[in-house]
Amino acid sequence: MKSEPDVFSIDDLARKGREVWDGVRNYQARNFLRAMQMGDLVLFYHSSCAVPGVVGIAQIRQAAFADPTQFDRASDYFDAASSALEPRWSAVEVEFVRKFAAPVTLEMLKNVADLADMALVRRGNRLSVMPVTEPQWQRITDLAD
DNA sequence: GCCAACGTTGGC
């Protein structure tokens, strides 16, 4: 899951413990959110910052539910086309697990041949929520310690 | 701040 650290960082999650992950407004990312289950582990990625990369691990505490911001007229994420009966957008709740001693930077990830087909390292990729395979998870977390 | 890549919108 990607987040801009200026908006919400791994340190913010560490401090708060839990956070509702809302505001996803891309259908592909939404579908990946909906596929998440309670207890699933998440790689937390910092994007649009000085050193983009995976900075820690979180865990799904609550599986997908209707993203409340889509009904909030005051929210940037308000969607007038969504309805309470058939909510268009979903959110999940995540919990802090740990922060890596040092980030696994995008640059590092690009140098791992096994990760070449991962959307994350591909140029022009804009997906903010994406699945990670077991081998990819292993590769990435191995680089963290 | 620039710009490539991509998703969405809307005219036809």
Added chain:
DNA sequence: GCCAACGTTGGC
């Protein structure tokens, strides 16, 4: 249903 225009993402 095509595709140009536009807005957004995100690395650099």
